[in-house]
Each structure stands twice: as structure tokens, then as C-alpha cells.
Amino acid sequence: VADASLLTPEVVDRLLYLTARAPSPHNAQGWRIAVDGATFRVLRDERRRVLRELDPDAREGDLACGAAVANLCAAAQALGFDASVRWRPEAVVAADVTLSAGSAPPDPARLAVIRDRTTNRSAYRDEPVPGSVLDGLCATARDASFELAIATTPEAISEIADVASSAGTLKLSHPPTQRELHELMRFSPRASGRSRDGLDLELFGVPALAARVSSLLLAPRVLGALASLGVPAKLARDAEGAPIRSSPAVALLYADGLEDETFLRGGACFERLALQITEHGLALAQHSAPIELGLARPAALDASVPGDWHAQIAALHDRLLTAFGCPPGAVPIALFRVGAPTTRPARRSLRVHPSEPPPAAPFYDELTTRNQPAISPDEQRALRGLRVLFAGCGSIGGAPVEPLVRMGLEQLVLAEPGEYEVNNLNRQAARLRDIGRNKADALADLARSINPAVSALVEPTGVTAENVDWLVGTTDVIVDGVDVTEQSGIIAKRLLHEEAWRQRRPVIAGLDLGGTQMVYVFDYRNGRLKPLGGRYRKSPEQLSALDFLSRIVKPLDVPRELLTYTESIVRGSEGSAPQLAPTAMQFGVIAAWSVLDLAAGRTLRSKVRVAIPDLLMPRRRRIANEAARVVQLVRIKVLLESQRVRNRR
């Protein structure tokens, strides 16, 4: 049973992340969350408002805040807390959610449901949704004092599809709304990765090239000009009508009447339904155009819409309620379809991390004053605003912590399950007194001892399937120092790269090979690169450390001292690879520059090899060394080949 004092900075951060995984119209994420002790205050973020003209009372902002509150409560309960909600404690506040010691044990499966809930815009299969599932959804709605009407007959669904298509066409014909929609569309992976909000067209199943064409087609002036050719109507039929028609069930969440809290509570109720549907392994997608139009007030729209707009909207509203058999005064909250999807989105919709910009601090200015002018004020600000995940804090992951903190990095997340041992002292940033301490924890202290304003979150379990979405989803750059000498490391590395791919984050990975340092940059923001470059098709359980490394390291990159070690391993002797202080520190140096470059928006080479011992050799010795290296490489290749032949026999 959790105690409120267990609300550590790490738990609070994780709760904020899970809260922000809530759905929001156009993925605008129109909420702000302020934490005060055990109370989370959820407010509308006016800077992230949508439908400024169509929705003058910002009801959709309330829906998003309500959904965020539902996620916060579900996440808190999953982590073992109880959550109590006060709606609208003040006029400008959506809700206060106060956490306390929980009565039920933590439930990781519940966390997975929050993580996996997504808007699935694919066509759904022609398979009925079980009656027991639909009954459960209706019961959840009723529990929250709402009603859920569900259409399952082809006639009713077809009528709803027509209403949604017509509403979508009207929405696309309203210039201010069309402009807003265009601003929130992300037509390329890079645009989506950069803003981490808005609608990533890849999640609509739009191929990259078509997305680029759409950026022209959907430009407000172009779409306006194409209206007479029926282009908006065609787009609306594709985005609303066709997917609704494919679905076995379409639902309308509605209230009996309208009060100040209706849309807040409605948003929370919708999200509870969404989580329930996800738990059943089914998918859902909202089609809110008919509801959004119903929020419009004639006075606010008069200037920009054709004369009979309001009559059309009123007619669509009536058709919607009739199709669902709702009473005339019903207030629609959410229109969505439910079913088994034909495909599931491979990536996640992205979220901005809800942190405020750091305040001006004389200490920070003084700390970083000697960086100038090598680091410009803009770059310094960017570095200060950056959050870096150090996944694995040993020789590789631990090395960039100190140079980066000295350069001015202030937000770190350190994930590492291991503790310092005496044999780490030859290369890692540990002192005798750190032996036996968790490496992440000790590095957090080191960082804070340089700059007390550092925020260093510690995850002593390392990277796991359970925490990887939070670790990756809240950081801007990932330093991958996951050790792959053990199977658990190979599994963690795969999880890390798959999630970085899913959430479009750049990863800087290092590998020390004796005196040679290799650095690989996987920039998953570009949309083309597969996880780990697509080099690992086998499941991690089937890969040995040598298998893993041989796929990433080119034989010609391996230095001589490591070839000697490799040869002895191939010949069957035991032992571990040599690891040296200057090599590990070199990764610290290269990764620190790389992080600065990424903060400043510069791209990086995908591979860097630095072999200082080679640079120091006089030319003649270097040539002899290279020749001996090639001979040794050939010898190992022959050895491996003969072993393979023997094994086959």
C-alpha cells in the first residue's frame, strides 16, 4: 500500500507523463498541470487551445482536461495510490486531484493499458463487439451520470457515417478552422518529432510521399479553391464516413443537460471508456466533427460562414440524436467507433513534456560563463532546456554525465540497475566510498554536487518493458550505455531502441573496443531508420553478446588489442573484454558534443571511430600494426569458418 510520502520526484514525473498520454483534440494537449505536494492541479492551457472560433466556450479544452484527470487517477491507482477529484475548485481550474495512501496494491497491467490506449484510425473488422463489452461500457457511462447510446445496425451506422461526413465537410469549409487544422497537421516525421504535438499523418496511415502532397492540398488557400470540385467533401468521406461504415459499433456519449462541469466530467468518462475498450483488446476512434459544430455559437461565427450554416448544423445535430435514439435535450459529448482494428499503429502519438522553462539563475550564468563564445547564448539555453536519458550508467552511459553537467545540462534521467564494484574504479566516475552504491544514484549526487539546481531522476531498475515508454517519452536525447554482455542487457537495448523509434527520439550509443571508441547515432526522428538500423530480426533471447556485437561493429573497426581477446574467446577461453579509462572518457567527450549539437538542432554523423593509440603511433609502427591487424582478422575469420563447418557436421 503506497503512502503519499512515496510521491518521489520520479513517481510524480511518471504520473505527469501518464496524465499527458490522454487523448486531446488534434493532439493539441491543451492542459497544464501544477503539482503542489500530493495535489495535482489541472488547468486549461490557453496557449494550446483549438477551435477558437467554432468552440468559444472551450468545451473541447474541458474534454481534454477531463481525459487527463481520468488518466491521472488511473495511473495513480495503478501505482498504488488513491485519488480524489474536486472538479472546478476555482473558475479557471479544471480539477484538483489529491493522492493519498492507496488501499489496493500497485497494478502494472493497468499502467500498460494507459500506455497502450491509442486512437486507431484504421478500418475495423466486420466482427460484432460482444454484447457483454457494450453492456460494460454503458454501465461505466451510467456510473458517471452519463448515457452511452450504441448503434450496431448497418442502417443506423450508415446514417451516422453520412452525418459525420457532412459535418466534416462543413468543418473543412470554415476557413479559420481549416487554418487551425492545417497548423496542427504534421506532414513529415521531422515536423512531428520536433513539435511533439499535432496530428502525425503517419498515424492516419498516410504514406510519407502522400503526406507531402497533402501538405499542399490541405493548405487553406488551396483547399478553399478546390471546394467547388468537391475536394473537402471527398476528404471528409475518406476520414469520417468510410471508417465509420467499416465499424461494427458506433457510440455516442451524452449528458441529459448542460452544466459547467459537464464537458470536464464527460472527458473523464470518455477516457475511462477508452481504457476499458483497450483492456478488452479492442480499438476506438473519435469522429467529433458533428459534436464540434454543435458547440458553435451563431454570434461568434457570423462573419466567416455562409448564410445557411447554422440551419445545416442544427439539422445534423438532430439527425445525430435521432440516429442514436437520444432524447431531444441530450448534450452530445463524444462520438466514437469501436471494433477490432485491421491494423495497429506502430508508432505512438507524441507528447510535449509538461515542464516549465527554467527561471533565470545567476549561478547558472556564472557556471557556464567560460563556455562562451564556443557555446552561444542560444545553444546554452537549448542545452539547459534539454532533458537527457542516460540509459545504463556504467563505463559508457556514466561517462558523459560529468562533462554535460559542467557544460550546463540540468535535466537528467539516470537508469541503471547495477552497483559500483572495485573493478569499475579503473574507468568509471566512482570513488572508493561509492562501492556498493547504485551507479545512477551516485551519479545523481555527483551531478548535484556540481550544480545544485540539477534535476536528476533515478530509475534503479534500469530500462524495462514497464518503464521504457516513460523514460523515452519524457526525454529529448538518449545516451545508450546499456551493457550487452548479458542477455538482460540485449533485451533492454532492444526495448530502448524500439521505443526511441516509436517516439522519434535520437539515440547516441557507444561501444568501447579496447583503446578505440565507437559512437553510433541512431536518429529516429527522420522516419526512415528502423530500430537498431534493422539489423536484429531474431528475438533477443536467441542472440548471444558476440552475435549482437558482430551485427553492429564492422570487423575493420576492431582494434588489435580486442582482436587478441576475440581470438582467445573463439578458441574457447574465458574472460572479459578490456575496458579502459581513457576510452570510456572519450565517449564522455564525444557524447557531450553530440548532445550539444542535437540541442542546437544540428544533425550528426551516424558513426564515429576514434582510436587515440593509433593517432599517437609514429607512421612506421602504425603501418606495421595495421598489417598485423588484418592478418589477425583473417585468422579469426578462418577460425570461425572452420568451427562453423565442424558444428554443421
Ligand SMILES: Cc1cc2nc3c(=O)[nH]c(=O)nc-3n(C[C@H](O)[C@H](O)[C@H](O)COP(=O)(O)O)c2cc1C
Ligand atoms: C475531444 C476529442 C475529439 C477528438 N476528435 C477526433 C476526430 O474527430 N478525429 C480523429 O481522428 N481523432 C480525434 N480525436 C483523437 C485525437 O486526435 C487524439 O487523441 C490525439 O491525436 C492523440 O492521439 P492518441 O489518442 O492516439 O493518443 C479526438 C480526441 C478528443 C479528446
